[in-house]
Amino acid sequence: MILFIRRIYAMILRHIYLFMVSWPRVLELIYWPFLNMVLWAFMSKFLSQSSNVFLLASGVLIASVIMWDTLFRGQLGVTLSFIEELWSRNLGNIAVSPLKPIELIFSLIVASFLRTMIGVGGAGIAAYFLFDFQIPSYGLGFILFFINLLVMGWALGLAICALLIRFGLSAETFAWAALFFIQPLCGVFYPISILPEWLQPISLLIPATYIFEGMRLTFFDGIFNINLLFKACFINLLYIFIGINLLLYSYSYAKKKGLLLGNGE
């Protein structure tokens, strides 16, 4: 096996092992997306009894929740995978090893992808069987929506990892809270036209805004707007570039300040 692939594989294996020996972690992955989905599915059912909007697009709330969870789990997957190294005081061992920072980043992204697939995939399957939820016929377009949300989650997750390297576990709160700061702005459950005018330009800087708008358009009007997807892709490319470079910069900063060996609880 090519050595850099083997090193990335080692780090992914580390997370797979962790899940194999720690069932509460696996449960936690599935539990929140599932619970969220169930809650909003019932809410959707209730609203569809009194609102024509929800009657027309009964799956929109469930889709919103599942897509939001994709974004959240994508970000959390990166940050929690990294935080595991801090919790276990293992960052020093990894830093001394031949693993390059860019390989660490790739391993965090793959670990996040696996975590998200387990959590959100489980919720999606449950939604299909319990609430007859189906993604509209634009299947490929929706997959691209999901990929964009994942990429945005990774970009934010990497930026938070940069903070974790710089400030240690005192920055852990960002891992849980950062995305919720963005939630009201990116129109998960409502169009951004609802927002005050001065806030709308800010929400246009968030890739997820275009994805949620595109999702609603598909549900309500049966239109798949490729322009919204392109806009999200473009901003995401920029953000993932920034996220990767922030982490690389932070790692390099940690090398100057001696933070790699002592970082932990």
Place this chain on the structure above:
Amino acid sequence: MNNLIFKSKKNTTSEETVIFVKNVSKNYGDIEAVKNISFSVKQSRTLGLLGSNGAGKTTVIMMLMGILKSSLGEINILNKDIYKFRNSISKEINFASPFVELPHKLTVLQNLTVFGHLYGVKNLSIKIEKLSVDLDIKDLLKRKVGKLSAGQKTRVSIAKSLINDPKILFLDEPTASLDPDHADWIRSYLEQYQNKTSSTFILASHNMPEVERMCDDVIMMGKGKIIDYGTPKDLIKRYSRKDLEGVFLQLARNDKV
């Protein structure tokens, strides 16, 4: 530059310099953690770094491993600049410290497997089998690291540090918190390992009998500087003390280390 070139008492033919440090300093803002130190170490020797807490021992080790950038100076490990060639050098070195732990939730076998892959070890399962026999951890392989005693954890940490057959092994207080029996076992194992492999050890420790026993040469550090150096015997003789602890205490009480 002090021309500190440490030669071995051991019966090895190699005179290859594996660590070369020239005029190295490390500053954190206004604080000078390490001040213009120079030394070199030849293959198959054990160099002890001694000094009080905050003397700069761990800072030196971190710089030698390439995970802390020096502010000034040159560090060559295995004849290559550590900062330019860290990736290739890191395959040839390893590190053990009770203060840097292995993931607690993973079993010993899982940890060794992960680190074996990270270091690109060939025939990994055979290597793990051999290490587990040598270090008497075969019965622990399926146990989680977090459930092990301090002595067992140290043996596992040593196993991890030897997984890639390192040419240079950095040991930061490897026997801290161990009882005398376990500590002696670890020292004996490391000595045997070094005799077999001609690897080089850099040992930071507060345990003077350990340093006296294991180290060919010693650097006494204080406030980021090299205060004195030599073989343990030379230092004991020079300061007219009966052991290295006496030397250390004399220097400490004179506010040198």
